[in-house]
Every structure is written in structure tokens, then in C-alpha cells.
Amino acid sequence: MPKIPKTMRKNDDTKAAGKKGVAKKTARKKAAPAAAIVKAVPALPTEPAATAEILDRLFNVVVSRKGTDPAVSHSARLLSRGRRKIAQKFGEEAVECLIEAVAGNTEELIGESADVLYHLIVMWVDAGIHPSDVWAELTRREGTSGIAEKAARPRDPLAV
Numbered sequence: 143m144p145k146i147p148k149t150m151r152k153n154d155d156t157k158a159a160g161k162k163g164v165a166k167k168t169a170r171k172k173a174a175p176a177a178a179i180v181k182a183v184p185a186l187p188t189e190p191a192a193t194a195e196i197l198d199r200l201f202n203v204v205v206s207r208k209g210t211d212p213a214v215s216h217s218a219r220l221l222s223r224g225r226r227k228i229a230q231k232f233g234e235e236a237v238e239c240l241i242e243a244v245a246g247n248t249e250e251l252i253g254e255s256a257d258v259l260y261h262l263i264v265m266w267v268d269a270g271i272h273p274s275d276v277w278a279e280l281t282r283r284e285g286t287s288g289i290a291e292k293a294a295r296p297r298d299p300l301a302v
């Protein structure tokens with residue numbers, strides 16, 4: 143076999159693959175584009191992202207439960223029991239929430255916060271309030287400090 147100059151051997155993949163180390167390098171080089179494609183395709187989400195959008199979704203679910211079987215749906219049961227019961231349940235959950243906050247129980251506070259939000263949404267459904275009404279009010283307030291807002295309120299002349 144005729145002797146191949148060193149410079150040519152360097153560019154010959156077949157030769158290079160036969161050498162330990164060099165073969166690995168070549169393999170890595172060739173695999174790179176495929177790896178990049180795999181990285182570029184995001185994995186399909188198996189469950190919805192845990193964001194505040196859950197509040198809108200939960201509202202829609204609770205609305206859909208209105209008038210359905212109270213034996214099957216807790217929301218339907220609560221809604222069928224009327225405004226006073228709904229408000230009472232919200233109040234109970236709020237108290238449980240503040241108890242956990244004062245006790246410094248972080249995990250329990252998270253759970254109770256979820257209870258409060260769920261019961262608040264049931265209260266909105268009963269009262270005919272749409273979440274977007276509340277989001278609009280929060281947006282209107284955005285950027286206004288509570289201190290400034292309070293100072294701008296008209297003073298009650300009868301206040302002591």
C-alpha cells in the first residue's frame with residue numbers, strides 16, 4: 143500500500159475512526175447536529191403548568207358544576223346550600239389560613255391558601271362575579287401605593 147502523507151491522513155475519516163480517541167472525537171462531531179435537534183424540540187407537557195391561570199380554569203369548572211348533582215360535585219353541593227353557607231365556608235377557610243400564617247407553618251399555609259382561593263371562587267360564582275372583574279380591579283390599582291391611595295381619600299369630617 144502506498145504511503146499516505148500525514149496531512150491527508152488527518153482528513154480521512156475512515157482512517158481516523160480506526161484510531162482510539164480520534165474515533166471518539168469524530169463520533170462526537172457527527173452526533174452534535176442530532177443532539178441539537180433533540181434539544182430544540184421541547185418535551186410535551188404531561189400536565190398543565192402551575193401558574194395563576196389555574197384560577198381562570200378553576201372558575202370555569204365551578205361554573206360548570208352549577209345545578210349538577212351535589213352528591214358528585216363538592217362545588218355543586220356548596221352552591222346549592224346558598225350564599226350564607228358559601229360565605230361561612232370562605233370565612234372558616236380564611237381563619238384556618240391566618241392560623242397557619244401566625245403559627246409559621248409554611249406547608250399548611252400553602253394548603254389553606256388553596257382552600258381559600260377555591261372557596262373565594264365558589265363565592266364569585268354564586269355572586270355572579272367573573273375573575274376578569276377582579277383582575278381588572280387589581281390592574282387598575284397596579285403601581286399605586288396603598289399609602290398614597292389612603293392619603294388621597296377624602297377625609298371624613300366626623301372621624302375622631
Ligand SMILES: N=c1c2ncn([C@@H]3O[C@H](COP(=O)(O)OP(=O)(O)OP(=O)(O)O)[C@@H](O)[C@H]3O)c2ncn1[C@@H]1O[C@H](COP(=O)(O)O)[C@@H](O)[C@H]1O
Nearest residue numbers: 200203204207214215216217218219220231256257260261
Ligand atoms: N380546589 C378544590 C377544593 N379545595 C377544597 N375542596 C373541598 O372543600 C371541602 C372542604 O372541606 P370541609 O370539611 O371544610 O367542608 P364540608 O365538607 O363542606 O364541611 P361542612 O362545613 O359542610 O361540614 C373538602 O371536601 C375539599 O375536598 C375542593 N373541592 C374542589 N376543588 C376543585 O374544584 C374542582 C371541582 O370539584 P367538584 O365540584 O367537587 O367536582 C376540582 O376538580 C378541584 O379542582
